[in-house]
Amino acid sequence: MKIPFNKYNSGREEHSNVADVLDAEDLNQVSKLEDEFVSYIGAGYALATSHGTSALHLAMLALDLKRGDKVVCSVNAHPSLPEVVRHFDAEPIFIDIEPLNYNINLDLLETYLEDNQSKKLKAVIVTHIGGLSVDLDRLYSIAKIYNVKIVEDASEALGATFNGVKIGSTGADITCFNFSSHLKKNVCNGGMLVTDDDEIMERARLLSNHAIERDEDALEYIYDVVDIGNNYSMSELDAAYIRAQIKKQDKNLARQKEIASMYSGSLEGTAHITLPDMSNKEHPFSLFIVKVDKNRDSFALELKKVGVECGLHYIPLHLLTYYKAKYSLKINNFPKALQSYQQILSIPIYSSMDDKDVKFVCDKIKQIAKTRV
Structure with missing residues (x-):
């Protein structure tokens, strides 16, 4: 007998959704997933991405992270967190953990922010280890005092709650989900960037497709590029599969x-x-x-x-x-x-x-x- 660390589980609905894409019967899976995710989480906006790391990288773009900026995170996190920060030639700042739940220690975080106030300090990325969050009320209060953005890494927190409210709608500036997280690989890849902020979502949507703008009344092949973006898009096949998974x-x-x-x-x-x-x-x-x-x-x-x-x-x-x-x-x-x-x-x-x-x-x-x- 062998018990793997994780095992994906698909059923009839996953197969049906994927078949609809392969048969070209429903090619709007991504937009449907985004709408359903908003309803499930209770957030204002959701943007599907190719992977959880893509969502984190796009979050840094949306916050206009620049060279020399600083982003704080727990020292106990997946390498993707400081990695996306370093891609901007910005500096990740590590904070020790709370030993009972392995999450970032809020006392140490607050002390660091108090002692290192700077315009270069842009954000705090908070990972919910095992889906368990820190005291988010206190975290958001700290963020307001020291004027930093909060990005939550909810790779293991899909459907989790804080005070009865689902993670992703509790008050973070941006929350990033990963549908195939570290050591819990699924047969599909995908991430989701969630926010209640109109401006953040507008910028994220623009930059998620090479910062291309089109005139809706013009020919489809006519476009302009207004910034430096990338391609973070999720495939329709991935979205079809994930839609069925979310329902469960x-x-x-x-x-x-x-x-x-x-x-x-x-x-x-x-x-x-x-x-x-x-x-x-x-x-x-x-x-x-x-x-x-x-x-x-x-x-x-x-x-x-x-x-x-x-x-x-x-x-x-x-x-x-x-x-x-x-x-x-x-x-x-x-x-x-x-x-x-x-x-x-x-x-x-x-x-x-x-x-x-x-x-x-x-x-x-x-x-x-x-x-x-």
Whole structure:
């Protein structure tokens, strides 16, 4: 028996939507997805992109990021975050984490903003690890005080909520979603840029198609280019597939929460394993992150040998060769992220897991934990 870290799940509606595109019966899947996403999230505008990284890069374009500007993010994030900042020759600023949920530490963020007020400081990108958000009310308050834009990386937070409101409609300047996120690859690629700001969306739409403008009354091949953009467009096939997936998302999240509860109940008291806090009822458990108190990698290798694949979210950015060398970062610069990194392990959790799969994972974890000294 083998339990992959993630497994995509498609049904009749996905096949039907894709067939409609292939048969040229419905070639408006992207626009339909955008409209349906607005309704699902409750936001003002949604713009489909080719990937989640495309949405982040387009967000930086929409905010008019320039050379020498600064963007703050958690040191515990996917490399795509500082990567899109560096593409503008701007500087990513890393902040240590909250060790219980692995998200950016708001106390440290506020201290940094207070001590480093500058017109060059453009935005804060906040990643919701496992779909669990920071205190967004406090985050938005901090942003207003220090006049910075908030971009939320909601790669693992599709359908998640904060105080009952879906992520993407809680008050961020821009929220970026990823339909094929890190280690949870789908058969399609796609992202979504969401905002309530008219000007941001107008600029994002313009720049998402090479900054081309056309006169609606003129011939289609007549156009002008008014800025420097790129092509961030999602394919109709991807949109067709994703539309069907979105309709199942709330049901999928409910199942993930059930699995998380099963994991917590079964693994409680297991030697060498620390379980996530289950007290936040809004946690969507897009990831189920445990801590292994010693030899995390050997533990993961043993799990792999017995058929359980695992993930890691994430390697702290200051340990990666490029950023370590570029900004002369030291291994102990971010002690909380470093300590967590040495122990955290994401175990499989997705809606198509049945109870037998969950029991298998728990049995193997407990079996291997008994061999630890």
